[in-house]
Amino acid sequence: MKKFFIAIMLVLVPVVASANTGGVHLDTMGPDHTNKESLQRGMKTFVNYCMGCHSANFQRYERAAVDLGMPSELVQEHMIFGESKVGEQMTIAMPQADAAGWFGTPPPDLTLETRLRGEDWVYTYLRSFYKDPARPWGVNNVVFPDVGMPNVLEGLQGLQVNHCTASEMAHHEKTIDPLTGLTMGGCLSVAEKGELSVEEFDKTVYDLVNFMSYMGNPVKLESEQIGYKVLIFLAILFVFAFALKKEFWRDVH
Numbered sequence: 001m002k003k004f005f006i007a008i009m010l011v012l013v014p015v016v017a018s019a020n021t022g023g024v025h026l027d028t029m030g031p032d033h034t035n036k037e038s039l040q041r042g043m044k045t046f047v048n049y050c051m052g053c054h055s056a057n058f059q060r061y062e063r064a065a066v067d068l069g070m071p072s073e074l075v076q077e078h079m080i081f082g083e084s085k086v087g088e089q090m091t092i093a094m095p096q097a098d099a100a101g102w103f104g105t106p107p108p109d110l111t112l113e114t115r116l117r118g119e120d121w122v123y124t125y126l127r128s129f130y131k132d133p134a135r136p137w138g139v140n141n142v143v144f145p146d147v148g149m150p151n152v153l154e155g156l157q158g159l160q161v162n163h164c165t166a167s168e169m170a171h172h173e174k175t176i177d178p179l180t181g182l183t184m185g186g187c188l189s190v191a192e193k194g195e196l197s198v199e200e201f202d203k204t205v206y207d208l209v210n211f212m213s214y215m216g217n218p219v220k221l222e223s224e225q226i227g228y229k230v231l232i233f234l235a236i237l238f239v240f241a242f243a244l245k246k247e248f249w250r251d252v253h
């Protein structure tokens with residue numbers, strides 16, 4: 001019996017997935033798939049800034065149009081730049097072999113990226129590029145050291161500089177001063193301004209990662225709703241099952 005209980009306890013221990021971040025602090029983003037406007041803005045950023053290099057081979061434009069509440073014609077007109085039709089997958093034309101030559105590593109497919117790394121990782125990664133003249137694209141990344149990807153959002157974010165050494169990076173968390181609302185600490189700060197302020201840029205990246213999170217799990221909302229319905233069904237069934245049990249056992253005693 002004791003063994004049985006130990007086994008049950010072990011099964012109940014949640015399996016904590018922890019991506020290897022090299023000890024770097026990750027900012028939390030809290031994806032919200034009910035926020036359709038955020039998802040639509042995120043998809044726009046994704047097709048404009050990411051699909052030059054990254055595909056999303058397991059996502060169809062049309063499915064996203066339906067799930068995000070956008071008319072297919074508008075998606076065809078404003079979100080598809082190549083020859084693709086709205087019913088097709090979000091593929092790209094860049095040959096993997098050429099890309100490997102240009103970047104050192106081919107840009108991976110991003111459909112399931114948030115499942116692989118976690119939303120917080122992607123959110124922090126996209127905001128953690130900083131100036132490093134030693135790297136081929138002139139930038140490095142706190143979360144992904146010596147990354148082969150250029151900072152494609154630099155026009156929006158501006159160019160960041162890093163004040164910390166490698167060992168200091170893990171211990172310099174950015175915090176918000178509760179009195180002034182200003183950010184304090186952290187290793188990175190914008191040295192050359194981009195089109196957006198820090199808050200606006202964070203929001204843009206939030207929307208983008210929210211969309212990527214949707215792509216990684218497009219049925220999340222649906223399965224949650226089904227889950228509630230099943231629970232309600234079980235609750236009602238319980239009443240009848242309980243009444244039936246009482247009926248069966250009435251004469252036994």
Ligand code: HEC
Binds near residue numbers: 117146
């Ligand atoms: C100019 C081409 C290019 C563009 C545009 C681009 N990337 Fe990348 N990206 C790369 C390359 C190359 C890598 C692989 C880097 C490596 O492994 O060193 C990469 C890697 C990544 C990774 C890490 C993958 C992993 O888990 O190893 C993420 C996440 C990512 N890109 C997201 C994005 C997003 C989001 C956008 C749009 C805002 C974007 N990328 C735009 C070239 C690009």
